[in-house]
Amino acid sequence: MPWEKSFDEEVTLEKAMHVFWEKGFDSASIADLLDRTGINRGSLYNTFGGKQALFVKALLKYDQDKRRTALAELEALDDPQRAVGEFFDNMVAVTIEDPERKGCFLFNTVLECPTHEPEVNEIVANGLREIEAFFRRCIEVAQARDDIPKSVDPSAKAKALLALALAIRVLGRSPYCDEGLQTIANEAKALISSS
Amino acid sequence: MPWEKSFDEEVTLEKAMHVFWEKGFDSASIADLLDRTGINRGSLYNTFGGKQALFVKALLKYDQDKRRTALAELEALDDPQRAVGEFFDNMVAVTIEDPERKGCFLFNTVLECPTHEPEVNEIVANGLREIEAFFRRCIEVAQARDDIPKSVDPSAKAKALLALALAIRVLGRSPYCDEGLQTIANEAKALISSS
DNA sequence: ACCTGTTTATACCATTCGGTATAGACTACA
DNA sequence: TGTAGTCTATACCGAATGGTATAAACAGGT
Numbered sequence: 116m117p118w119e120k121s122f123d124e125e126v127t128l129e130k131a132m133h134v135f136w137e138k139g140f141d142s143a144s145i146a147d148l149l150d151r152t153g154i155n156r157g158s159l160y161n162t163f164g165g166k167q168a169l170f171v172k173a174l175l176k177y178d179q180d181k182r183r184t185a186l187a188e189l190e191a192l193d194d195p196q197r198a199v200g201e202f203f204d205n206m207v208a209v210t211i212e213d214p215e216r217k218g219c220f221l222f223n224t225v226l227e228c229p230t231h232e233p234e235v236n237e238i239v240a241n242g243l244r245e246i247e248a249f250f251r252r253c254i255e256v257a258q259a260r261d262d263i264p265k266s267v268d269p270s271a272k273a274k275a276l277l278a279l280a281l282a283i284r285v286l287g288r289s290p291y292c293d294e295g296l297q298t299i300a301n302e303a304k305a306l307i308s309s310s
Numbered sequence: 311m312p313w314e315k316s317f318d319e320e321v322t323l324e325k326a327m328h329v330f331w332e333k334g335f336d337s338a339s340i341a342d343l344l345d346r347t348g349i350n351r352g353s354l355y356n357t358f359g360g361k362q363a364l365f366v367k368a369l370l371k372y373d374q375d376k377r378r379t380a381l382a383e384l385e386a387l388d389d390p391q392r393a394v395g396e397f398f399d400n401m402v403a404v405t406i407e408d409p410e411r412k413g414c415f416l417f418n419t420v421l422e423c424p425t426h427e428p429e430v431n432e433i434v435a436n437g438l439r440e441i442e443a444f445f446r447r448c449i450e451v452a453q454a455r456d457d458i459p460k461s462v463d464p465s466a467k468a469k470a471l472l473a474l475a476l477a478i479r480v481l482g483r484s485p486y487c488d489e490g491l492q493t494i495a496n497e498a499k500a501l502i503s504s505s
Numbered sequence: 506a507c508c509t510g511t512t513t514a515t516a517c518c519a520t521t522c523g524g525t526a527t528a529g530a531c532t533a534c535a
Numbered sequence: 536t537g538t539a540g541t542c543t544a545t546a547c548c549g550a551a552t553g554g555t556a557t558a559a560a561c562a563g564g565t
Contacts, residue, residue: 121512142336142425145553155513156554166553216424226421228484229411230337240485274490275497278477285476289423290435295469302470306497316542340523350543351524361523 127152132173136220139227140170171234177220178242186249195253196262199307203300210287219284250276254307263307272307279303322347327368331415334422335365366429372415373437381444390448391457394502398495405482405491414479445471449502458502467502474498
């Protein structure tokens with residue numbers, strides 16, 4: 116190795132991730148990516164391959180660093196009701212606190228699916244599947260502990276929770292009132308407590 | 311008037327609407343709009359002003375022709391429970407039947423809000439507000455008729471229904487299974503029937 | 506000191522972007 | 536039959552698009 120890279124690939128990828136996260140694939144230009152990462156044009160193509168490849172890497176990083184990590188932490192609580200509650204409260208807090216109102220990179224990409232490569236669609240589909248599975252497991256465990264009535268359909272309720280989570284993140288990007296987001300989150304929590 | 315327009319402005323606007331609906335503002339190019347409307351470059355700028363102005367007109371047309379019309383029809387049923395039920399069933403049907411998977415133009419634009427002019431944000435905010443108000447009125451009327459328990463908070467449940475509706479339309483653009491959409495719709499209906 | 510291999514910086518590429526200007530085609534009215 | 540007024544077609548604009556090529560700067564191995 117005659118020479119070392121002057122930038123950290125992981126740090127750079129994270130910066131690129133934020134660009135795609137904010138703007139989406141089409142609206143993020145190479146110039147944007149170069150500006151925000153600070154790296155050189157050649158370096159970008161050498162290291163990451165190109166815009167499309169960089170997007171995939173960025174989305175995978177988000178999926179790994181944010182979604183997987185967050186779900187794993189909640190699951191480690193070993194308290195399903197609290198896990199779901201914290202999931203939604205955290206989500207609302209993160210949404211409101213972000214001055215850039217980026218929303219969730221994964222959910223944002225859901226809307227772009229029709230124009231994306233199958234590879235991207237696969238990452239999105241897998242992410243949605245795992246979030247839903249997380250909710251389903253929460254419900255099933257709570258049922259086994261008699262915290263939730265057996266009459267509740269875990270699969271159906273899990274889908275509803277996924278839907279509400281997505282909506283909170285999407286509405287968070289728009290001029291929808293912030294208290295409304297918390298109200299929706301509370302409805303989500305109520306979904307698996309009383310009924 | 312020395313000469314008549316060779317195209318119907320309303321029909322052309324509808325075609326343009328479909329382009330923005332499919333692709334969103336940024337990804338829809340002037341070339342796309344010219345191709346799909348069939349009109350001339352000059353005609354587009356003369357008649358509609360430009361890309362931005364055309365987008366606003368298209369979104370307003372959608373809001374008028376689709377959202378307002380649909381809500382008015384449902385409200386005319388004078389049967390809140392059925393109105394909400396049909397709202398969600400129709401929504402799932404329309405989503406699944408559309409081969410282009412465009413979703414809902416208004417909901418799609420929610421995600422683009424951060425990059426849009428205040429004028430567009432205002433249209434979006436108003437649309438969301440009115441959909442939520444529709445749900446709220448449905449609940450309140452049903453409560454007045456003792457079809458829904460008074461313990462239900464109309465405002466909160468209306469927000470949850472709005473969220474579920476949005477999620478169905480957004481998920482409909484992705485490789486999320488179609489049966490799942492109907493499941494979410496059923497959960498929405500259940501929200502205001504039992505509890 | 507001289508290669509070797511990698512990273513830089515920069516110039517360059519064709520294409521497309523949104524938007525404008527101009528010239529010609531056309532109909533209605535005088 | 537002008538002629539006025541509005542349409543269409545097309546050429547054109549500078550800027551930005553994603554992507555490539557080239558050449559200099561650099562550190563390690565021998």
